[in-house]
Amino acid sequence: MNGNIFNSKGIHVAVIVGREIFAPNGTKLYDLKGINIYRSSGELVGHLNDASGSDKRLDKATDRLFT
Numbered sequence: 001m002n003g004n005i006f007n008s009k010g011i012h013v014a015v016i017v018g019r020e021i022f023a024p025n026g027t028k029l030y031d032l033k034g035i036n037i038y039r040s041s042g043e044l045v046g047h048l049n050d051a052s053g054s055d056k057r058l059d060k061a062t063d064r065l066f067t
Contacts, residue, residue, distance in 0.1 A: 001032070003054030005066070013066035016056070023066075030065070037065065 005014040005021065014029060015022045021030040021037065030045065031038045037046045046062040058066070 001054075003056060005048070005056045005058060007058050007063045007066060008060045009063075010057075013058070016054075037062075 001016055002018070003016045004012055005016060007013050012024060015024065016032060019032050020028055021032055022028055028040075031040060032048075035048045036044055037048065038044055046065050048056045048062070049059060
């Protein structure tokens with residue numbers, strides 16, 4: 001899966017490349033398995049809305065992961 005992640009306000013906060021999530025500056029933030037978001041330690045920290053297409057929007061509860 002490749003695409004962009006936007007927060008609940010529509011601001012671009014991350015990029016999905018394969019099974020990894022990166023900050024816009026290129027820093028790896030999280031791993032992605034399906035719609036679940038994990039820290040590199042394996043801890044589940046949130047999930048993406050199950051929306052089709054390459055652009056994903058976060059709900060307000062998941063916004064905190066990208067501040």
